[in-house]
Each structure stands twice: as C-alpha cells, then as structure tokens.
Amino acid sequence: MLKIYNTLARDKQDFKPITPNTVRMYVCGMTVYDYCHLGHARVLVVFDMVYRWLKASGYDVTYVRNITDIDDKIIKRAAENGESIHALTKRFIAAMHEDADALGVLRPDHEPCATQYVPQMLEMISRLEKNGLAYRAADGDVNYAVRKFDGYGKLSGKSLEDLRAGERVDVVEGKNDPLDFVLWKHAKDSEADEVKWDSPWGKGRPGWHIECSAMGSELLGKHFDIHGGGADLQFPHHENEIAQSEGAHKCKFVNYWMHNGFVRVDEEKMSKSLGNFFTIREVLKKYDAEVVRFFILRAHYRSALNYSDAHLDDAKVALTRLYTALKSQSISPEPVEGKRIVGWSEPYAQRFKAAMDDDFNTPEAIAVLFDLANEVNRNQSAEAAAQLKVLGGVLGLLQRPAIEFFQGSVGWGNVTLPAITVSGTAYQTFTPENIEKLIQERIAAKKAKNFAEADRIRKELLEAGVMLEDSAAGTTWRRA
C-alpha cells in the first residue's frame, strides 16, 4: 500500500483515495514572468514522478498544474519590457513547456491559467463574504479575515499568536489584522486595462492565493486527494488556500499535502530573490536533460538537493552505467507507445514497488535499477535489461536508444578540431561519419600490429571528446 508523507499530519499515512481507484491531484505551478530555474525543475520532475507512479499503480489520475499569469511581478516585468502582460506570459509559458518537455515531464491533464478563471474566483470571494470571512477594506481591497477562520495555521503548524509575535509581520494599513491577506486587489489608475476585471467590489484583479482555491475546486471538486508544491508554499500560500476553500465550501479541502524540498546552491536555497539560481535552459546547455532528471530523482523529494557541476557530473557517470547495461542487450519487444506491462511479482520489481510505495523513495528505487544493471552485465541477461528499461520508464528514465544517450544528437556536427591526420587524410570536422572513418583506420592499424598508430588515433579522438571502446563485437564510440 502506498504511503505518503502528509504535511498536514507531519507523518507518513496510508493513501486512501476519496473515490476508489481515482486520484485527483493539484500542484502549484509557475508564475510566468521569467525562465524556470532548477528549483522549478524539481517541482516539475518530482510531481511528474508522483503522477507516473500513481498511474503505474493503476489509479485513474487527474493531474492539474496551474499557471499564474497575473500578479505584481508579471505586471512589473511587462512594464519594464514595454510589452503587454499577455505577450510576456505567452512567451514564458512556451519556454516553460520547452523546459518541461526536455526534462521528460508529462503534460498535466489540465493546466489552467489564472486569467481564465476570474469568474470562479469572484464567485468564491462572494461566498467568503457571505460566510463572514471576507471584508472590504478602506482602500478598496477585499481581504480575508484570518481570525474568523477556525484552524488557521493547521498546515504550517503556526498559531496566530506565534505569527503575530514574529518580528517580520508588518502592520499593513487597511487590514483588520496584519495576517489578513488580499482576495481582490482594487485597480489602480496607473495600471493597464489588461489587468482590470469587473467585480462586485469594483474593478480590480485577484489576489494570488484565490486562484488555486478556485481552479482546484472547479477542476477537481471541493474536496480532492493530493495537493503539492514547493516547501516554501506551505506558508502562507497553502495555508491561505485551505482558509479560502474550507471557508467557502464548509468542507474539507485536501486530504494529503505534499511538499518537495529546495534545490540549494552552496547550502543556500536557490531563489530568484537571492539571485543564486541557474535556469533550466542554462544547465541544459551543459548537461543532458535526462542527467538533470536523474540527478533530481536520485535524492528523496523531501530532502534538500545541493546543485553543483560536480554533482551533475557524478549523476552523468551513474546514468551512463545504466545505459551501458542497456546497450549490451537487444531489448525486445520494444515498448508499445511507452507502455509495457510491469511484472510486479518479480523480485526486483517488488523491491522497486516497495520503495516507491514508501513515500516515493526514488533513491531506493534507483538502487534497484543499479542492482538490475549488475544482473544484466553479470549474466548477459536480456530479460533483466528489459526489466531495467521498464522500471526506468516508470521514473521517466532510460527510454532513449542507448546509442543516442552515448553519442548524443545535438550540436556537434560542425565542431572544428585540430586536424587528426591519418594515412595522409586530415579529419577536421567532428561528425559521426568522420569518427567512423577514423575507427576503420584504427582497425586497419591494429591489424597491421601498428599499435602506436592505433593508440594515437584513440588518444586524439579522446582529446576531441570521443571515447573508443573495443569489444569482441567491434569498436564503438561515445562522447567522453
């Protein structure tokens, strides 16, 4: 049985869906005003893994991941760029999709944009007002009256007293309580029409938290199974979502709250405000996207994950070992549209499943993959290789032809090298064809027992980034 660490309970709990065999899951996605960084990559990959595991476990899953396409930062950035909100968000939504696709992240079933759900948000704010939980402030904003909601703080483990005692809660004019948060922001004269919607409280735009409550209940119902996001959303965002949803609908909002840990740089949280972030596309220039995905899944989703080139290098070598095992065997039958039935009764698969069922313990599941690779290599087992590929596929890994992983398909047909001259011919361009010719030259040299020449070719290719490997079956190459 699947166990999930529930932030609400601060403990692992048996997962019991509200409706048998179905899971309804909502994850807080991106605010689209800039490129995604590695922290975003982690949320994308982690919950993609959760989504895949739930499906592999036989659940009928509805996965919603929202897009915040209206907020202060977006307005500010659009103004700075001198472009419309829509043009800005459209651009970064496309960029986000590119990044997510590269990382092997499946598209969610729904990807709602906040601006498309303003009526549902207004409806919810009206309910809150009716239930005595919202009030109109002097400045025209509509705020949520936190102290009127019994149980505020149950997710984050904070009490209103603790929060008020905190040094960092500023008194904000217009709020009855410093902790009250905005549901509806009144329009300002300086703002473009594009960010103004009509409402019973005058023109304005939604506060940040309300979109998730409104879109969640619209697409998944008032009460659903799983809600996820980065650990920094636990408070206040998710706490406020609970207050809004339960305050409006008077029923439980979400059964299981999941939060992934941060990506760090030098033991510090990677974040935009600290400026210590690496965008996904930046990293993908240097590292294969699957290596990045593997790097993320190699750590447990709740623990901190330190980013560094050394760690990515390490992940690359480790993933190479898995692909090497796959390369040695011809795997048949090929998966049909990525779907192959997993034989869960097999011992390795059982260990894999037990690991995944234990709060998505991907490091343990990946350890099983390495044991399987050893099995493949030791016994030349095509069966083990097939299983390795299937189980890897459950994590969204190992699905490319091994040769593609080793030789890569991007960007190096045109790289010019210091010429490697063999038998009077100078090879100066880095193409698979030239590499193949050099391999043939080397084979000829070897046959002639001219090992010095054979070693020279191998060495010069290695310096150019191509590693040759001899085996009984012939010589193969891979990117070093």
Next chain:
RNA sequence: GGCGAGAUAGCAAAAUGGUUAUGCAGCGGAUUGCAAAUCCGCCUAUCCCAGUUCGAUUCUGGGUCUCGCCUCCA
C-alpha cells in the same frame, strides 16, 4: 524572537534496535595488444554527551552546527 527540518564513509545518497544499501572516487585481481567497459574482491560511516536496552547510527533527553518558513518565492 516564534515555528519546523536535518547532521550517515573522500563525495552524493537510502535504510535500519543486532545481519552488503546504491552510485562516483580509491585499492587489489580477472579480462584487454594497451585502454575503456564489464566482472570478482576490498577499503572508508552513522555530529557530541547522557539515558533506555543484552545490543542504538536507529528510541528518549540535553548540547553543537546547518538549513528553511514567519516578506515574493517551487
């Protein structure tokens, strides 16, 4: 200041009241023309101090250090 999470070998990272995690690196051997890859074997570990226990890295208490949330943040 309030609340919370964590400290595992050279690095990364799981698990566990007693028995090999796993990957990388390192060492020895097999294999190879030499390498690489692979296989076999080996080496490094549980922050500190008490307590519970036949036995603790694992449980309890205290300490030290690190990180996070309390402000936008995945």
